[in-house]
Amino acid sequence: MISALTHGNEICGAHALAFLFEANIRPLRGRLTLLFASVAAHAAGRPARPEPARYLDEDFNRLWSESILQGPRQSRELARARALKTVIDSADYLLDLHSMQDPGLALALTGVTEKGKRLAAAMGYPEYLIADAGHAAGPRMRDYGDFALAESAKTALLIECGQHAEPMAKEVAIESALRFLAALGMIAPETLHRLSRHGAPERQRRIAVTAAVTVRDESFAFAARYLCLDIVPKARHDDRKGRRAARPHPLRRLRPRDAGRGAAAGRDRRSPRPFSRLSRTAGGQGPCHARGGAAT
């Protein structure tokens, strides 16, 4: 399954699904489900803002646990999630395509299980793989049910394709979708070669989320202007009274050998082997432990 519009204002995934329809993609194996998730939020927008809304009542991507889905709460997003539940339950692999509010490079959020990292390595794309445990505000579709269980083969990957309005986000979403399908053997390597819009990175880099720092009130401000993936040698954050509120946790880049054997061996990244074959050989020892996550 490939999911677009999980957030109604993040349209890169919808462009990717339109591309797959226009290319008349038919899976060589299995069943391919293309999901436009928050179509109502995308269509409606909010009265004060003409552009598409991220959601109508609550974040669609914070609802994905049985206790929430089967609980008493009601919202338009919960109604949509409940309607889609059986479809998502039936998916063995999920690629969830998002975009970001701020400019930044594409990021694959693999989760902390090895299977998520193996799928991203099999795709050979994008360059940066973030191992994060989930979102404190509620479970994402990527972390729903068997997707989060190490002992299950079901695998989900969330890709942040770039800033919402950035044209490159659409290209990243298309490339991600094609490489996801190729990694699973659902399209032929020749099809990927023919349709691929840009090459894969020389190597992938893994970043572990070791702690999450959450904004607690509107007094928050960055000490300087930071860009996504900036390296901060000695990071810390302070509360409003200037007291140090968390121990330093500088960004740590992991060695490239941890980001998939394919990259280390100089394999042609445009021809990823089927994931089922690669998964037996790419059991990398990802030293990734994570808590918390970003607003995805």
Ligand SMILES: [Zn+2]
């Ligand atoms: Zn999103």
